Amino acid sequence: MxxxxxxxxxxxxxxxxxxxxPGSKSVTNRALPLAALAEAPGTVRLALRSRDADLMADALRSLGAGLTPYNESASSVDWTITPGPLRGGARIDAGLAGTVMRFVPPVAALADGEVFFDGDPAARKRPMGPILGALRVLGAEVHGEALPFTVRGPVAGGEVTLDASASSQLISGLLLAGARFEKGVTVRHAGPPVPSAPHIRMTVLMLREAGVTVDDSEPDTWRVEPGPIAARDYTVExxxxxxxxxxxxxxxxxxxxxxxxxxxxxxxxxxxxxxxxxxxxxxxxxxxxxxxxxxxxxxxxxxxxxxxxxxxxxxxxxxxxxxxxxxxxxxxxxxxxxxxxxxxxxxxxxxxxxxxxxxxxxxxxxxxxxxxxxxxxxxxxxxxxxxxxxxxxxxxxxxxxxxxxxxxxxxxxxxxxxxxxxxxx
Structure with missing residues (x-):
């Protein structure tokens, strides 16, 4: 048809x-995983309500976070997010959302079992190899090079080099979860210039606002120190x-x-x-x-x-x-x-x-x-x-x-x- x-x-x-x-998708889909990984409950206000944002919320729920909506409208929602033990056995639908297929696998590598990812047919063509390869280097067990794939922790963290010239999300995904890795994470980019660099700066700023130590003083290198992620009352632009x-x-x-x-x-x-x-x-x-x-x-x-x-x-x-x-x-x-x-x-x-x-x-x-x-x-x-x-x-x-x-x-x-x-x- x-x-x-x-x-x-x-x-x-x-x-x-x-x-x-309505609220920024880029900010919403960074604020939600940060809140799900935080050390205590928090809120994300004026979050976008859209397919991509709903897929992110569903993915985090599947992994064990509690997300309770209030003040809902057709295009926005306030969330109360209660972090929980990250559990395996989940099946994540990424749809066509690059933020879901790239931000959630590092979170899933912290779960207690295997997590399966898939999405729309067109999403299976989107570049995923660099971040999945990076998770392997950091200690996770990953099967597949693109959607569908599975991720199983534990992930220790450490240093990894990847080519993120296809998408800045490949770097942001590792940074967002990096503070929860035992060794933190150091991400080095090797390849043509990273596109959409402001989105990496957005990720770094939001991590710092949540009390995470991030060193981005060296070109094409980002270091996230291990440690807690602070609970926040965050309002989306x-x-x-x-x-x-x-x-x-x-x-x-x-x-x-x-x-x-x-x-x-x-x-x-x-x-x-x-x-x-x-x-x-x-x-x-x-x-x-x-x-x-x-x-x-x-x-x-x-x-x-x-x-x-x-x-x-x-x-x-x-x-x-x-x-x-x-x-x-x-x-x-x-x-x-x-x-x-x-x-x-x-x-x-x-x-x-x-x-x-x-x-x-x-x-x-x-x-x-x-x-x-x-x-x-x-x-x-x-x-x-x-x-x-x-x-x-x-x-x-x-x-x-x-x-x-x-x-x-x-x-x-x-x-x-x-x-x-x-x-x-």
Missing amino acids: SAPLWPAPLAADPVDATVPL PDLSNAAPFLAAAMITGGSVTIPGWPERTTQPGDQLRGLLSEMGATVELRGEGLVLTGTGRVSGIDADLREVGELTPTLAALAALADSPSRLRGIAHLRGHETDRLAALAAEINRLGGDARETEDGLAITPRPLSGGVFHSYEDHRMATAGAVIGLAVPGIQVENIATTGKTLPEFAHMWARMLGGDR
């Missing part, structure tokens, strides 16, 4: 809206990367969008939207009410290295396809190993609509051309689906395949999009 098609709304007027965003399609809407329509709660200082890579969208022609201001972006209805092309902010690529590619000059998006070869091969998918879908997008060795070259309506395939990738919605604002007749896949990080996306276009101030 083919996936349902969602008629992407065409913008009739400039957007004028305030768009509150809004997901800044998820602001991208809504801010893009203001640019395309010549309108204004406000994202409330935008932090003045953050480790979230999505904060780089401020500079990137300014370079593409927007006026961006951080005010008391939040981040305010005002567009002119014209979009300028951009030449940008997105190595640290690869998750922004689909929205920026959609804007580039509608711009008034060519764009080069660089440093993102690692996107070929995400939920789908995002570079091939973006080129295929933009070209299918009459555009001119070409894959390069490490990114995309996009030359704007008049686009026409048609089906924009999502490839079960939430950011592909939102990119289709962005193009649909300016191009009549765009139909996005399976808009529900946005539930990975934005479970209410279609309703939020409609409210924004309705001028929800």
Whole structure:
């Protein structure tokens, strides 16, 4: 059965809206395992409620942690987390969540028996070999090189070298559990530059906030000392990367969008939207009410290295396809190993609509051309689906395949999009 098609709304007027965003997936899916490994019960407030976050919660429950929800809504939840003895015998469903398939195996290596991991068919293609090999070096018994695989402790910890050029999550996963390893963990990266480095900085900061000693003074080396992880009352920031399609809407329509709660200082890579969208022609201001972006209805092309902010690529590619000059998006070869091969998918879908997008060795070259309506395939990738919605604002007749896949990080996306276009101030 083919996936349902969602008629992407065409913008009739400039957007004028305030768009509150649910919590950051990246922060949520780090805060939950840290709380599950802590020395006492704690809370994680305003956590994202989405498929990826729910899979993380389910995985930690399966391993023995107690997670009790309160203050629930469709897109957020407050959790009380009670750490418990980590138990084997669990079966973990990673879905398509890179954070689950890479952050949970090191936790599972602390359990008292074997833990089985699997996920969606597309997840079985995602890079896992480096972190599974690292767990073997650190003392765990691991069967498999990709999903499905099994992990059995005990894990002693120590030093390990791996190539994390496919994903920064390969490093963060080891760091998050490293304080609970008998010897701690020292992780050295050997290979091409690690993408999405801000996400490693996020991991290090959250560990330090939980009382863990982390030394990252040497390039490409991270040392986590063994010791307790402090229980905390943690509040999750809004997901800044998820602001991208809504801010893009203001640019395309010549309108204004406000994202409330935008932090003045953050480790979230999505904060780089401020500079990137300014370079593409927007006026961006951080005010008391939040981040305010005002567009002119014209979009300028951009030449940008997105190595640290690869998750922004689909929205920026959609804007580039509608711009008034060519764009080069660089440093993102690692996107070929995400939920789908995002570079091939973006080129295929933009070209299918009459555009001119070409894959390069490490990114995309996009030359704007008049686009026409048609089906924009999502490839079960939430950011592909939102990119289709962005193009649909300016191009009549765009139909996005399976808009529900946005539930990975934005479970209410279609309703939020409609409210924004309705001028929800």
